[in-house]
Amino acid sequence: MYRLSGYNIYLEMKNQKYLLVQGMYGSFDVVDETIYSLLIFCRDENNGIVNEDKFDDDTLKSLKKRGYITELSQEEEHEKFKKISKIISEKKNNDLSLTIIPTYNCNFRCEYCFEKKIQEHGAKILGCTMTPDIVDAVFDYIDKIKNEGKNIHDICFFGGEPFLKNNYEIVEYVCQKAAERDIPLSCITNGFDFENYVDLVKNHNFTSVQITVDGVGEAHDKRRFLAGGKGSFDKIAANIDLALKNGIKIMLRTNVNRKNVSEIKKLITYYCEKGWVNYSNFNYYFKATHKCYEVLENQYSDLELMGAIITACREKGIKYERKHLNSQYYLISDSIRNTITKHTFASINNVYCRAGSNMIVVDPFNNIYACWDSAGEEQKIIGKIDDDTGEFVFNDNYKKWSERNVGNIDKCSKCPYAFFCGGGCAAHANLINGSILSEFCDEFQGIFDNVAVDVCSEFANQ
Numbered sequence: 001m002y003r004l005s006g007y008n009i010y011l012e013m014k015n016q017k018y019l020l021v022q023g024m025y026g027s028f029d030v031v032d033e034t035i036y037s038l039l040i041f042c043r044d045e046n047n048g049i050v051n052e053d054k055f056d057d058d059t060l061k062s063l064k065k066r067g068y069i070t071e072l073s074q075e076e077e078h079e080k081f082k083k084i085s086k087i088i089s090e091k092k093n094n095d096l097s098l099t100i101i102p103t104y105n106c107n108f109r110c111e112y113c114f115e116k117k118i119q120e121h122g123a124k125i126l127g128c129t130m131t132p133d134i135v136d137a138v139f140d141y142i143d144k145i146k147n148e149g150k151n152i153h154d155i156c157f158f159g160g161e162p163f164l165k166n167n168y169e170i171v172e173y174v175c176q177k178a179a180e181r182d183i184p185l186s187c188i189t190n191g192f193d194f195e196n197y198v199d200l201v202k203n204h205n206f207t208s209v210q211i212t213v214d215g216v217g218e219a220h221d222k223r224r225f226l227a228g229g230k231g232s233f234d235k236i237a238a239n240i241d242l243a244l245k246n247g248i249k250i251m252l253r254t255n256v257n258r259k260n261v262s263e264i265k266k267l268i269t270y271y272c273e274k275g276w277v278n279y280s281n282f283n284y285y286f287k288a289t290h291k292c293y294e295v296l297e298n299q300y301s302d303l304e305l306m307g308a309i310i311t312a313c314r315e316k317g318i319k320y321e322r323k324h325l326n327s328q329y330y331l332i333s334d335s336i337r338n339t340i341t342k343h344t345f346a347s348i349n350n351v352y353c354r355a356g357s358n359m360i361v362v363d364p365f366n367n368i369y370a371c372w373d374s375a376g377e378e379q380k381i382i383g384k385i386d387d388d389t390g391e392f393v394f395n396d397n398y399k400k401w402s403e404r405n406v407g408n409i410d411k412c413s414k415c416p417y418a419f420f421c422g423g424g425c426a427a428h429a430n431l432i433n434g435s436i437l438s439e440f441c442d443e444f445q446g447i448f449d450n451v452a453v454d455v456c457s458e459f460a461n462q
Helices: 033-045 057-065 074-092 132-147 165-180 198-202 233-245 263-274 302-316 327-341 396-402 426-433 444-460
Strands: 008-012 017-022 027-032 095-100 151-157 185-189 206-212 250-256 282-288 359-362 367-369 383-385 392-394
Touching: 008 033, 008 444, 017 033, 017 444, 027 033, 027 327, 027 444, 095 132, 132 151, 132 165, 132 383, 151 165, 165 198, 198 233, 206 233, 233 250, 250 263, 263 282, 263 302, 282 302, 302 444, 327 444
Parallel strands: 095 151, 095 359, 151 185, 185 206, 206 250, 250 282
Antiparallel strands: 008 017, 017 027, 359 367, 367 383, 383 392
16 A cells, blocks of 8 residues: 655645655656646545555656655654664764854954854953964864864854954964865955955965845944944955955855845845956855844844845846845755756755754864854853863763754654755754754745745746
8 A cells, every 4th residue: 555755745836837845855846737636635635545546657656766655654654764864964974064263252243143142251251362272183183083084074264253353373374274184164254354364365275255244334334333333334345345356255145134124125236336246256145134133023034035135126127046035045946956957866964054963163262062153152062172182072962963863853853844954953943942952943844845846947947
């Protein structure tokens, strides 16, 4: 007896076309109304049991092959899902991503900063900069795990503000160490002091530099201002000009809530007028500020954001690309588009980001974290660098983070979207649910449905 897989996703398209997505195997298929209606009948009226005589032989064979129909019981299918998740974890644990926080200090006091609690500690925390000894210990650890057969994906600079003018020497030291090992670099910076780093970044293997711009001129300055209250937009814009002219890959991010949603079309117009969109090393995207760090009246969703960007661009006749809608959109979009063009199954992930597989964050106090959203919180420390030996010593929190995947979260392990969303952000799950070993769905399902239909419709109409 055959039954419908519990990991099927059923979506309506236009022109009497329908999209089937298989969440455990990554199949995407456009079907006609007849097949779709039969499947929905089996799901809603027949307890998921498939009436094989209702389908022609070729259709039935295809549905079985693509995973939409299975002989497994619900329990057996559930166990298979968890087994696949375990295999994915074993493979991904060979790929380490490292984040270095040179300092928790920052020259900005952004109104929505998630590190405000760190800033309250004052000079005791903000006045400290990473030492060469810590950097040496980090690279000794890198050498050790490389000798064990693991790969170093990249090193990312984070903060505080990593590219403060006073941080130059320690950042340069990290860059030199990375260059000796041919490790790619990246950075998330506010861009204010970036003119001091242009030559350093240009002469090292930086795959990207992310800078946040939240509006044009005064609108940006109201949200992202210096510690003394002075605006930052003009200087950041000048530094973006400088970086682009020097061939540095710049990714601009805009954090959107209800206070600055009107800046979307102004920013896109500004990027066009500045000529930045003509640089091959320039890109940008928008992202709703996270609800965890927002007051209720300012909260804005990614689904609302997608609609606002499309509307704004249409009103102004401005050309936009789907990848600019928000980070989740283009990641899903790129994955599906790659699946279709390469005639393969979709990429499936059992974790939301590298923090759930093999990422470590090192701060100026020898502390090790699994996620930069958790950095600075003592209870979130997953290990320490031993002061005497320079060895990385991990604690029980490390095991919890390393085991966080959709196969080990009960609700996720039964969800057809799980291998696409990875269980959501662990830090936000902890904030909302009190445990990293819980799900954080947010609006992923709605975004995925929109993106899947959008991208697949594009190809179905060709």
